Amino acid sequence: MKKIFILMGLLVSTAAWSAENFEGVSAEQIENTMEADFIAQYGEDGIREGEVHPHRVVVCASQNARGFIYKSSGYLPRKVQARAQNKCEYYSRVCRPLGCR
Numbered sequence: 286m287k288k289i290f291i292l293m294g295l296l297v298s299t300a301a302w303s304a305e306n307f308e309g310v311s312a313e314q315i316e317n318t319m320e321a322d323f324i325a326q327y328g329e330d331g332i333r334e335g336e337v338h339p340h341r342v343v344v345c346a347s348q349n350a351r352g353f354i355y356k357s358s359g360y361l362p363r364k365v366q367a368r369a370q371n372k373c374e375y376y377s378r379v380c381r382p383l384g385c386r
Contacts, residue, residue: 340360341360342358342359342360343358343359343360343361343362343365343385343386344356344357344358344365344385344386345357345358345362345365345366345368345369345382345383345384345385345386346369346382346383346384346385347366347369347370347372347373347374347380347381347382347383348373348380348381348383349373349376349377349379349380350377350378350379350380351377353373353376353377354383355369355372355373355376355380356369357369357372362385365385366382366384366385369382370382
């Protein structure tokens with residue numbers, strides 16, 4: 286119950302803050318500013334520098350001490366690598382990540 290009151294207080298204070306700060310500013314100006322911030326952060330194509338496009342399939346692998354390689358595939362490299370690591374650790378104690386392609 287305490288969490289609900291805290292969240293409601295944050296929403297009310299945020300609404301009051303935004304109403305005061307955006308007085309006299311048109312919706313178009315706010316939209317243009319938000320778009321400029323997005324482009325500055327993500328670039329024209331909407332992807333951060335160094336990130337793999339989320340629609341590209343990635344294959345990651347992990348190798349155990351005996352040389353067996355365990356692979357996993359998916360769209361998000363960090364999660365796919367974790368899945369390959371978990372699969373390797375299921376069968377052996379010592380595993381090292383080999384990376385993604």
